[in-house]
Structures are given as structure tokens and as C-alpha cells.
Amino acid sequence: xxxxxxxxxxxxxxxxxxxxxxxxxxxxxxxxxxxxxxxxxxxxxxxxxxxxxxxxxxxxxxxxxxxxxxxxxxxxxxxxxxxxxxxxxxxxxxxxxxxxxxxxxxxxxxxxxxxxxxxxxxxxxxxxxxxxxxxxxxxxxxxxxxxxxxxxxxxxxxxxxxxxxxxxxxxxxxxxxxxxxxxxxxxxxxxxxxxxxxxxxxxxxxxxxxxxxxxxxxxxxxxxxxxxxxxxxxxxxxxxxxxxxxxxxxxxxxxxxxxxxxxxxxxxxxxxxxxxxxxxxxxxxxxxxxxxxxxxxxxxxxxxxxxxxxxxxxx
Amino acid sequence: xxxxxxxxxxxxxxxxxxxxxxxxxxxxxxxxxxxxxxxxxxxxxxxxxxxxxxxxxxxxxxxxxxxxxxxxxxxxxxxxxxxxxxxxxxxxxxxxxxxxxxxxxxxxxxxxxxxxxxxxxxxxxxxxxxxxxxxxxxxxxxxxxxxxxxxxxxxxxxxxxxxxxxxxxxxxxxxxxxxxxxxxxxxxxxxxxxxxxxxxxxxxxxxxxxxxxxxxxxxxxxxxxxxxxxxxxxxxxxxxxxxxxxxxxxxxxxxxxxxxxxxxxxxx
Amino acid sequence: xxxxxxxxxxxxxxxxxxxxxxxxxxxxxxxxxxxxxxxxxxxxxxxxxxxxxxxxxxxxxxxxxxxxxxxxxxxxxxxxxxxxxxxxxxxxxxxxxxxxxxxxxxxxxxxxxxxxxxxxxxxxxxxxxxxxxxxxxxxxxxxxxxxxxxxxxxxxxxxxxxxxxxxxxxxxxxxxxxxxxxxxxxxxxxxxxxxxxxxxxxxxxxxxxxxxxxxxxxxxxxxx
Numbered sequence: 086x087x088x089x090x091x092x093x094x095x096x097x098x099x100x101x102x103x104x105x106x107x108x109x110x111x112x113x114x115x116x117x118x119x120x121x122x123x124x125x126x127x128x129x130x131x132x133x134x135x136x137x138x139x140x141x142x143x144x145x146x147x148x149x150x151x152x153x154x155x156x157x158x159x160x161x162x163x164x165x166x167x168x169x170x171x172x173x174x175x176x177x178x179x180x181x182x183x184x185x186x187x188x189x190x191x192x193x194x195x196x197x198x199x200x201x202x203x204x205x206x207x208x209x210x211x212x213x214x215x216x217x218x219x220x221x222x223x224x225x226x227x228x229x230x231x232x233x234x235x236x237x238x239x240x241x242x243x244x245x246x247x248x249x250x251x252x253x254x255x256x257x258x259x260x261x262x263x264x265x266x267x268x269x270x271x272x273x274x275x276x277x278x279x280x281x282x283x284x285x286x287x288x289x290x291x292x293x294x295x296x297x298x299x300x301x302x303x304x305x306x307x308x309x310x311x312x313x314x315x316x317x318x319x320x321x322x323x324x325x326x327x328x329x330x331x332x333x334x335x336x337x338x339x340x341x342x343x344x345x346x347x348x349x350x351x352x353x354x355x356x357x358x359x360x361x362x363x364x365x366x367x368x369x370x371x372x373x374x375x376x377x378x379x380x381x382x383x384x385x386x387x388x389x390x391x392x393x394x395x396x397x398x399x400x
Numbered sequence: 401x402x403x404x405x406x407x408x409x410x411x412x413x414x415x416x417x418x419x420x421x422x423x424x425x426x427x428x429x430x431x432x433x434x435x436x437x438x439x440x441x442x443x444x445x446x447x448x449x450x451x452x453x454x455x456x457x458x459x460x461x462x463x464x465x466x467x468x469x470x471x472x473x474x475x476x477x478x479x480x481x482x483x484x485x486x487x488x489x490x491x492x493x494x495x496x497x498x499x500x501x502x503x504x505x506x507x508x509x510x511x512x513x514x515x516x517x518x519x520x521x522x523x524x525x526x527x528x529x530x531x532x533x534x535x536x537x538x539x540x541x542x543x544x545x546x547x548x549x550x551x552x553x554x555x556x557x558x559x560x561x562x563x564x565x566x567x568x569x570x571x572x573x574x575x576x577x578x579x580x581x582x583x584x585x586x587x588x589x590x591x592x593x594x595x596x597x598x599x600x601x602x603x604x605x606x607x608x609x610x611x612x613x614x615x616x617x618x619x620x621x622x623x624x625x626x627x628x629x630x631x632x633x634x635x636x637x638x639x640x641x642x643x644x645x646x647x648x649x650x651x652x653x654x655x656x657x658x659x660x661x662x663x664x665x666x667x668x
Numbered sequence: 669x670x671x672x673x674x675x676x677x678x679x680x681x682x683x684x685x686x687x688x689x690x691x692x693x694x695x696x697x698x699x700x701x702x703x704x705x706x707x708x709x710x711x712x713x714x715x716x717x718x719x720x721x722x723x724x725x726x727x728x729x730x731x732x733x734x735x736x737x738x739x740x741x742x743x744x745x746x747x748x749x750x751x752x753x754x755x756x757x758x759x760x761x762x763x764x765x766x767x768x769x770x771x772x773x774x775x776x777x778x779x780x781x782x783x784x785x786x787x788x789x790x791x792x793x794x795x796x797x798x799x800x801x802x803x804x805x806x807x808x809x810x811x812x813x814x815x816x817x818x819x820x821x822x823x824x825x826x827x828x829x830x831x832x833x834x835x836x837x838x839x840x841x842x843x844x845x846x847x848x849x850x851x852x853x854x855x856x857x858x859x860x861x862x863x864x865x866x867x868x869x870x871x872x873x874x875x876x877x878x879x880x881x882x883x884x885x886x887x888x889x890x891x892x
Contacts, residue, residue, distance in 0.1 A: 106490055109485070125718060213853060216853045354734060358733075501794040504794040529795055577793070
């Protein structure tokens with residue numbers, strides 16, 4: 086270490102020694118203590134209001150947690166979520182591709198689709214499809230010269246479950262279309278230009294170049310949508326699909342144990358969402374992008390557990 | 401309560417005219433040692449320029465001066481007093497937030513990225529701290545702000561928002577904002593590094609004017625020419641230590657250490 | 669078209685009442701949600717672990733359970749712990765609380781996105797932590813949050829249709845009644861669509877205006 090001496094007085098070693106004798110006393114932050122105490126007291130009273138009040142019947146809730154009809158309701162909710170998500174992704178992809186197509190007709194149709202299905206409350210869409218029988222008595226396929234080859238009464242196939250699937254798939258597809266379109270838009274245009282320079286047809290460019298790359302931007306928000314959809318399916322209760330919420334309602338309609346059963350429902354939703362967040366966490370890690378939603382306690386817990394850290398000031 | 405300049409001077413051997421006094425300053429982030437014992441003296445009214453490759457610890461040292469970073473070891477006094485602590489016997493008590501704010505207000509700092517408050521006009525930027533920290537009446541703060549803006553040549557930009565200004569203008573406003581607190585010392589953290597080359601001159605001119613009024617300045621910079629012209633001392637840091645220091649003109653003309661030589665040959 | 673008019677005309681005043689109730693409920697709930705959201709976002713970025721934990725628990729529970737379950741919980745649960753308020757008040761409170769959870773998310777990202785350099789510049793000017801937060805960080809965060817908050821607020825308007833399930837005759841509630849008395853669901857839902865669409869459109873216009881007014885000073889992407 087070549088330190089060149091200047092005319093300035095160099096440190097006498099004693100100064101540093103003198104300094105090293107000093108003990109740093111950290112500041113006591115009374116504000117933080119008061120804040121902590123206040124929050125704890127407040128949380129205590131809130132929790133106590135819930136825990137001690139007999140109306141909340143935690144034991145009753147615990148008793149119903151694995152009740153067979155609750156279980157089958159949960160199953161319905163999960164099946165609905167999976168089926169609707171699957172259909173919504175397919176329809177959403179088609180609509181998204183239409184939205185970026187060169188044809189103005191297709192583009193406006195897709196735009197109207199997204200506007201309509203995202204603009205109308207899901208509850209109304211559900212009720213509408215459920216009441217379809219009032220509007221259209223039967224569906225029939227009639228060919229000229231051949232006559233009617235196929236006819237079915239609306240009431241026969243528009244079961245509550247089926248109308249729920251139709252209504253929510255169409256609705257969710259509106260949201261998925263926007264996500265997929267954003268994904269397509271975020272693939273640099275140079276990619277498709279390069280592909281057309283190679284003589285690839287439009288269809289192939291979309292299928293083989295653009296969509297695969299868009300996946301990276303599509304998957305993380307799709308995880309969020311799946312969680313939103315899970316919660317959205319609770320609305321099917323109002324068209325008498327026996328999902329989780331409906332099952333709970335039909336129990337408390339008999340026993341009047343309203344609050345305990347609502348607790349059961351909330352607990353199951355929280356549990357399923359937490360499990361889905363775990364999956365989403367790994368998807369996000371895999372695709373290397375984080376979404377605004379994240380940062381729930383679950384993901385924070387996961388971050389700590391798996392040692393992946395949010396970007397921070399690590400200077 | 402003791403942390404008075406006179407007591408510290410006697411105890412730590414601080415020169416009478418010292419503005420920034422550093423002995424054995426160490427700073428580590430976790431296991432990474434960024435500063436490994438830095439000694440610096442900046443007398444009142446002088447300009448010290450710190451140069452060095454990136455990662456040499458020069459910016460960290462600057463941030464230690466106003467307690468943006470807490471020291472891991474060593475001592476750092478501004479105008480003979482600790483910034484973040486009160487010394488009583490052998491104990492350094494961390495000061496309360498309010499007290500720290502009052503002391504920081506005496507030390508101005510300029511950043512590479514200007515860091516003007518983007519939601520406030522130039523005038524609002526300039527009066528925010530005087531009004532809220534010093535409790536200066538708004539009218540008085542405004543008239544002082546206008547004087548300062550005139551000094552940095554931006555009188556007509558009073559009501560502009562930062563994004564309507566060029567980088568050079570933003571940095572000049574930032575200098576005026578720092579001056580509005582009437583600081584004892586100004587710290588510059590690479591004030592011209594984010595600027596387009598043609599805008600560097602206007603900022604350096606303002607700094608030159610400041611130096612002529614006798615403002616004490618510690619400048620981390622890559623502008624060797626500026627250091628040679630304005631600096632009273634030049635400090636070359638590398639790897640968390642001071643490699644060489646001295647009179648800028650002599651040092652640039654005739655560096656002693658091979659590392660200084662190598663660095664200067666790259667930046668000149 | 670004429671047919672539609674003749675069928676629906678007698679019911680329109682009733683639906684207009686519902687529409688106004690929806691507007692009223694949403695206005696109250698949006699104000700509540702933004703206030704709760706700003707407070708919770710502040711707590712969620714607090715330096716205090718316990719305060720942060722409680723605020724996170726709040727947003728997690730309310731974001732991760734269906735609104736309808738929360739609404740029923742308040743509707744049936746509040747009387748049980750001795751709080752007797754009407755269905756409308758319950759609905760507005762429940763909507764504010766869930767909206768607040770989502771708004772707090774948006775504002776929190778806004779707070780975290782505030783340039784550290786600007787905060788440091790405020791620190792070295794000697795501004796206190798309270799002043800820095802209330803006069804520098806929060807104003808910048810609120811400005812950058814307006815647009816993303818827009819989709820949350822529009823969702824709140826759509827979610828408000830669920831209030832019809834606890835006997836509140838807002839827009840959807842009145843529509844359901846009219847649809848079942850006239851047996852013209854399609855026509856009724858068409859009217860409903862137009863009304864909701866105009867409501868959300870008006871809201872998005874309002875959000876854009878607020879965004880422009882607040883951000884004329886700032887670069888669109890916040891601090892670079």
C-alpha cells in the first residue's frame with residue numbers, strides 16, 4: 086500500500102485507538118414501540134371480538150370444515166375453475182389473435198368482445214345465460230332441402246352448471262384476451278419482420294414465432310387471473326350451482342349456523358388461493374418476471390424459505 | 401452533553417480550521433469492505449476533489465459524511481462535531497431523527513441524478529426544506545430562492561417543473577436547492593456524470609463560482625480538468641483506501657503511485 | 669326498438685333509482701377505498717414489522733376471499749357482534765374494505781417505486797421522516813398510482829352489482845326485478861349494459877382527467 090505522505094498532518098495512531106474505545110449506543114425509537122403496542126392491542130381486541138363471541142362458533146366451523154357436502158362443493162368450485170380457465174384461454178387466444186389481425190373487421194369484433202364481456206358485471210352475465218331459456222326456447226339446425234336434422238330445447242342442456250361454464254368462460258376470455266394481446270404486443274416487431282423476411286406465412290409467424298415468445302409475458306398474469314376466477318366462481322351460487330358457497334348456504338339455511346359456515350367457506354378459499362399462490366410463485370420464478378399482485382404473506386414466506394429475494398438496494 | 405467542537409478538537413486532535421475530519425473511516429456492507437480506513441482533512445473554505453475508479457468507495461465516503469451511511473469504524477467530524485451521534489464520555493449515542501435532520505441541514509449534497517422533487521415546481525423545490533426544517537417564513541424563503549436562482553442563472557424557470565428542464569438546468573436548480581439551506585459544506589457526488597457533454601460546462605461554472613465565494617466543497621468527480629483548476633487538494637481512492645493525495649496540479653503532472661499513474665492515463 | 673320502449677318505459681324510473689343508488693354506493697365506496705388503501709399502503713411500507721404484518725394480513729384476507737363471502741359475513745356477522753347497520757351501509761363498508769385492499773396494493777407499489785435518490789435528496793435537506801413521507805413519497809406515489817388504480821375502481825363498480833344479493837335494490841337488483849316481471853330479460857340486460865358501460869366509461873374519463881391534472885409535472889413513468 087503506497088501511501089504518499091503530504092504536508093498534511095498524518096493521523097496519530099492514538100486518534101484511531103481513542104475512537105475505537107467509543108461504544109455506539111443505538112437510538113431508541115419510541116415511536117416504533119408505541120406503534121407496535123397500539124397495533125398489538127388493536128389486533129387483540131379485533132381477534133377477541135371474533136374469537137370469544139359465541140356467534141362465531143369456531144368449534145362449529147371446525148366441525149363443518151370437512152363436511153361431505155362442503156367437500157363436494159369445494160370439488161365443484163375447483164372443477165369449475167379449471168374448466169372455465171381452460172376454455173377462457175382458448176377463446177381468449179382466438180380473440181387476442183383477432184385483435185392483432187390485419188383485418189379491421191376482426192379487430193373491431195374482438196375489441197367489442199373485450200369491451201362487452203369485461204364491461205358487464207359477471208353476476209349479470211351469469212343470470213343472463215341462466216335465463217337463456219326465456220329468450221330462446223330451442224336450438225335447432227335446419228338445412229335447406231333436408232329439413233330439420235337437429236333440435237334441442239334450451240332447458241334441456243342449459244343446466245345451471247353448463248350456463249355457469251358458458252357465462253364465466255366468455256367473461257373470463259375477455260380478460261385473458263387482454264393479457265394475451267399485451268403478451269403479443271411485447272414481442273419485438275423485429276421478430277415477426279425477420280420471420281416474414283424468411284418467407285414464413287402469417288399463420289406460422291403467429292404460431293411458431295410470436296405466441297411462444299408471448300408466453301413469457303402471459304403466464305404470470307394468467308396465474309393472477311386463475312386466482313381471480315376462483316373467487317369469481319362463488320357467484321354461481323346465485324344460479325343454484327352447488328359450489329362451495331352454495332353448499333355452505335344450504336347447510337346454514339337449515340341449521341342457522343350462518344357465521345361458522347361462512348368462516349368455513351373463507352378458510353377454504355384462503356387455503357386454495359394460498360396453494361395457487363405457491364404455484365404462481367414458481368411460475369413467476371420460472372418466467373423470471375414478477376407481477377404486481379405477488380407480495381402476499383404467502384409469497385413473502387416463500388421468498389424467505391427459498392432464499393430468492395426481491396430486488397433491493399444491496400449496495 | 402458533549403459533542404462540542406472544542407472538546408472534540410482537544411480529544412481527537414482536530415485542526416482548528418477543519419470542516420471535514422476523517423480518521424480510520426471503515427464501512428462494510430455485510431462481508432464487503434468498501435472503506436478500509438480513510439483519513440481525510442478538508443479545511444474550511446477549501447475544495448477537495450476525490451477521484452478513483454468505480455467501486456473505489458469514493459461515493460460511499462461522501463455518503464458517510466452526512467450519515468446517509470453509518471460508519472463501521474473510525475471517526476468522521478463535520479466542523480468538529482459528530483453528525484449522527486452525541487458523545488458522552490466514551491459512549492456515542494445515536495441522535496434522534498429530528499436532531500439528525502437539523503444537523504444534516506447544515507451539509508448540502510448534490511447527486512449524479514439531480515433528484516429534484518419531480519412533483520414540485522422549481523420554487524417549491526427550493527423552499528421546501530427552508531420552510532419545513534428551518535421554519536423560515538414562506539415569503540422570506542421565496543425571496544431568498546429568487547436570489548439563488550439568479551445566481552445559477554435560472555430566474556426565468558421559477559415556475560417550471562423539473563422535467564421541463566435540461567439535465568444541466570436541473571443540476572443547477574439542485575445546487576440552488578442545497579444552497580437555500582445555507583450549508584457549511586457542499587458534497588458533490590459525480591454531479592456531471594449524468595449530463596450530456598455540452599451541458600457539463602454550465603454546471604462546472606456554477607461550482608466554480610461557489611468555490612470562489614469560499615464555500616467548502618467535497619467533490620467526487622471524473623472531471624480531472626475541473627479538479628486541477630479549482631481543487632485545493634486531490635485525493636485518489638482505490639479499493640477503499642486513499643492511494644495518493646496532494647496538490648492537484650502537482651499530482652496530475654507528476655503522480656507518484658503507479659496506480660494513480662495508470663488511472664490518470666486512462667481518464668485524461 | 670319501439671317495442672322495447674313500450675315494454676320498458678313504465679319500469680325505467682325504477683331502474684333509474686337503482687342506477688342512482690349504484691352511483692351513490694360506488695362514490696362512497698371509492699372514497700372509502702382510496703382512504704383505506706392509502707393508509708394501509710403506508711402501514712405496509714412501515715419500518716415496523718408488526719404494523720406491516722397486520723396490514724399485510726388485512727390485504728391478504730380481503731384480496732383472497734370472494735367478495736360475496738365477505739359481504740355475507742358482514743351482513744350476518746355485524747349484528748352478531750352488536751353492530752346494527754342497514755344493508756346499504758353494510759354494502760358500502762364491505763365494498764370499501766375490499767376495494768381498500770386492492771388499492772393499497774397499487775399505492776404500495778407506487779411507494780416502492782419512488783426513486784431512492786429523491787428520498788435521499790430529501791433526507792440530506794434535513795427533512796424529517798414524516799415530512800419526507802407525507803410531502804414527497806406519498807404525493808409522488810399517489811400520482812403514479814392513479815392509472816393502475818383506475819382498473820381497480822372500475823372493478824369495484826362491477827363488483828357493486830353483488831350488493832343486490834343482500835336486498836339492496838341498486839341497478840342490478842332493480843334489473844332483476846324488472847326482468848322477472850316483464851319476462852323480457854334480454855331487453856332489460858341491454859339497458860343494464862348501457863348503464864354500466866356509461867358508468868365505467870365516465871369513471872375512466874374521470875381517472876384520465878385526474879391523472880393528467882396530477883401528472884402534468886411528472887414524466888409518465890415516474891422518476892427514471
